[in-house]
Amino acid sequence: MSHTRRRPGSTVRVRVREVDGTQVRYRDDVVATEEPLEIRVAWPGQPPRSLVVTMRTPGSDFELAAGFLRSEGLLQSPDQVVRIAYCTDPTLSSEQLYNVVTVDLAAPLVNPPAARYAAATAACGVCGKESLDELELRGCQPVLAGPVVDAAMLCALPDRLRAAQDVFSRTGGLHAAGLFSPDGELLCAREDIGRHNAVDKVVGWAFLDGRLPLSGCVLVTSGRAGYEIGQKALAAGIPLVAAVGAPSSLAVDLAERFGMTLVGFLRGERFVTYTHPERIESPRQSTPASETIAELS
Template identity: 60%
Template sequence: MKPRPGPTTRMRIREITGSVARDRRDDLATEEPLEIRLASADGARKTVAVTMRTPGHDFELATGFLHGEGLVRPGEIAAIAYCTDEDLPPEARYNTVTVRLRGPIPDLPALDRHFLTSSACGVCGSASLDALHDRCRPIPRGELALTPEVLYGLPDALRGAQGVFGKTGGLHAAGLFTATGELLALREDVGRHNAVDKLAGWAALADRLPLAGHVLMVSGRASYEIMHKALAAGIPAVCAVSAPSSLAVDVAREFGMTLVGFLRGERCNVYAGGERIAA
């Protein structure tokens, strides 16, 4: 049986410096598919999604994805396990997660429509916002107060806790912080949206949702996907090292979220929800 994949993969490479070449080993960020399946108590099964991810915290990833997409509430989950079906090749065991529900699988046509809507491919912004309004409420204004000093410390705290990135240089990170800048949890992945799903899944499995009064810090840019996953988890503030997209800003303003971009050193841009920052 193929061993359980880890977050890094060691490969031989050729390094060239100037006119000198040498062969050595290098650690790369592992990227493998994860199939997320739903199963009911009566034995019915349905593959909901296949995502490319960095192995690790797979149960959190599946839980966060299902919650973020509005498909399954954490309380509806009876068990989560890697798949051991006889029809599954041995090497795929740790790349397939089955989420067993306490009740039936949700209506399948609705699942398919929702997944297509949330893929952010060829869907207009207004349709995406309408879909969010169907299942998410605006964030209350008074749940979080931040200072510029706390914000300025978030990127270094995030980077300092990125153990796999330190080895590979090739992973995104998402960190959950308190209003005082304390790092509660960090997850890494080749997909920035996966890192956020892992964080949301961690909170869901620990019965910590919604995450009112917390800050999400991401290592890349802030996209629509990042904002809608943060909104679904009840996170009032999202900070990013790079720029936000226009639709990310629309989501933040529409749902009362704070969105900070280009957070580097002692400067940043506030695109929405500036009233939560005492500057």
């Protein structure tokens, strides 16, 4: 079978009809690419087996695969990974090229993937409070104390992440996740049509580079913070997660149980801390002049 398809990019050019009041015009536009990615795993004596299919924006696919496996507790060390590559199965159609990734492992998985891995969308997550008990049974531990960050520095991070969102600036259609140092340096930023995929790409980058646990880092995400964001941050050992949008109740429960600081509505100079506020240094409040005079008199 001849495989001639070019690797899909992060954007696709389309022709649109734009209406603005009584004005109508036709023009070219750019939209974010959304295509499926099938993640397969294999090890000696075991042929590749399909693990999950997720809708994603092409780019950093190997990091996405590694991050997903790490976030699901299937990998503990990058030494387990022999290689990650696009599948060369001759039965694949040209449309499937670059949409199937195989992770070759050095040894069998200790906990083989269960049947619950089937298909994932760009907004999927695991639901139910029993999921918190599952994380403990899987061996997830509370995060380390981590750093204390300045409130003003924290407020500056969404703009720094936005500045690194090249595809979003062209399409307006992607989420992003950014990993920052305690002093606000951007260490890694990834974009994807699914916010949880963006986090997996960041976690995969750190995992493959031997940086886990990320106990000295801050994770900032666009959009809301649901359970799946907290789960992936916990798997990477991130002590502070901040989202531009609102958190879910289960995300708050997860953060509280595992000692994570969870921040929501991080916009401008305002944010809301839902759990473990001790990691954020409160802004200094200026003393009104009348009170100062009263104290001196």
